[in-house]
Amino acid sequence: MTSTFTTNKSIEKPANGDYVNDWNVPVNTDWNIIDQAFGGTTSLNVTGVSTTPVNLTIDSVNAALSYQSLLLTISGTLSNNVTYTIPSGVGGQWIVTNGTTGAFSVIIASLGGGTSYAPPQGYKTIIVSDGTNISAAINTPTVGGANTQVQFNSSGILTGSPGLTWDGTNLNANQIVSANNISSGGSISSGSSVSDLIGNVRNVPANNQTSGYTLAATDNGKFIDITTGGITVPSGVFSTGQSVTIYNDSSSSQTIYQGTSVTMYWVGTSITGNRSLAQRGLATIFCVGTNVFIATGGGLS
Numbered sequence: 178m179t180s181t182f183t184t185n186k187s188i189e190k191p192a193n194g195d196y197v198n199d200w201n202v203p204v205n206t207d208w209n210i211i212d213q214a215f216g217g218t219t220s221l222n223v224t225g226v227s228t229t230p231v232n233l234t235i236d237s238v239n240a241a242l243s244y245q246s247l248l249l250t251i252s253g254t255l256s257n258n259v260t261y262t263i264p265s266g267v268g269g270q271w272i273v274t275n276g277t278t279g280a281f282s283v284i285i286a287s288l289g290g291g292t293s294y295a296p297p298q299g300y301k302t303i304i305v306s307d308g309t310n311i312s313a314a315i316n317t318p319t320v321g322g323a324n325t326q327v328q329f330n331s332s333g334i335l336t337g338s339p340g341l342t343w344d345g346t347n348l349n350a351n352q353i354v355s356a357n358n359i360s361s362g363g364s365i366s367s368g369s370s371v372s373d374l375i376g377n378v379r380n381v382p383a384n385n386q387t388s389g390y391t392l393a394a395t396d397n398g399k400f401i402d403i404t405t406g407g408i409t410v411p412s413g414v415f416s417t418g419q420s421v422t423i424y425n426d427s428s429s430s431q432t433i434y435q436g437t438s439v440t441m442y443w444v445g446t447s448i449t450g451n452r453s454l455a456q457r458g459l460a461t462i463f464c465v466g467t468n469v470f471i472a473t474g475g476g477l478s
Contacts, residue, residue: 184308185269186214186245187235210245214269217246221261223277224253230260230286248272251296255279265289266308274301285311375399381422391436392462396421407432412439415464422461425454425476433460433472444473453478 180203181190188210189203196202219233219242233244244263249271251261258281265288275283275296286293291310296302303314321328322337325344329336340351353359370377375398382399389406394414400422401408408423410433415421425431433452435441440449441462454460458476465471 182235185267186210213243213245214247216248217243218248218250219243219246221249221251222253223251223255223259223279223283225256226253226259227257229258230262232262232288233264235264244271246271248274249285250274250276251283252276253278255281255283258282258284260284260286260293262286262288263306263311268306268308270303270305270314272301272303275299287311392421400424402426403431405431407434409434409436410439410441410462410470411436412468415470417464417466420461420463422459423454423474425456425458428456430455431458433462433477439468439470441470441472443477444471 179192180195181192182188183190188207191200191203221231221242231242233242235243235245244267247270249261251274255277256279261283263285267287271285273285273296275298277283277298282295283298284293284295285304287306287309289309291307292312294302294304294311294313296304296313304311305314319335320337321331321335323339325342326337326339327341327343327348329338329341342349359365365371370379372378375395376382383402384396384399385402386406386408387404389409390401390403391409391411392401392414397415397419398421402424404427408431423431423433431454433441433454435450435452441452442449443452452460452472454474455476455478458474460472460474460477463471463473
């Protein structure tokens with residue numbers, strides 16, 4: 178009678194009548210193979226390997242090219258891509274440690290001709306074979322984008338963008354939009370503009386008015402272009418450090434009214450009350466305390 182062998186690890190199955198009084202030979206060999214499949218290591222070195230693929234074989238236990246081991250440990254310096262193949266029809270799983278260096282890839286393939294897999298350098302990866310195809314046992318997200326690009330979730334896929342990069346020291350973004358505060362312990366630089374809720378911080382946004390107008394909280398940091406009716410500075414609207422600039426865009430004087438419960442000083446004096454802004458005059462109303470303001474500018478009286 179003739180022994181047969183299992184497909185994946187080539188474990189011997191003695192036929193009836195074989196190994197009479199000598200069964201320890203296949204049994205011990207089979208247990209060695211099983212032990213190798215559970216925890217054995219095949220060490221592979223890519224240094225100097227230029228002819229590929231390199232076929233892993235059904236070999237004696239601990240042989241240099243045995244695929245029967247659970248652990249495939251690959252080391253050395255790559256001078257080209259190196260492919261290791263597992264025999265066609267052989268299924269199973271392996272833990273591959275890619276400890277190689279060099280700007281090339283190690284590839285694990287099946288002689289069955291299906292898909293192959295390139296374990297990443299510096300990692301341990303569990304791979305599986307169905308006898309034809311080789312793949313990672315766990316589908317992990319692949320790195321998206323190009324070198325230095327910051328990864329972000331795009332509909333469940335990791336990707337990158339040239340508009341958001343990190344060079345190890347500096348984070349560069351084409352545009353930053355924040356619904357809350359942005360804080361920095363150093364400087365914030367922009368190649369274009371820096372904007373807040375009212376616009377470009379280098380510009381003073383305009384609020385054009387053609388009749389009497391009472392200042393609102395949203396006017397902080399703006400200038401009011403007024404043609405008639407005057408401006409009222411109200412109580413309970415502005416906080417210390419906030420300011421509004423008023424431009425009299427007319428040929429007659431406009432009044433800046435001191436609202437109820439408001440104290441508005443004429444700059445450099447103890448005089449309070451309404452102020453008159455001459456034609457084409459420009460005045461700033463600056464809040465220095467709760468409902469306390471300083472009025473200053475050209476054409477103010």
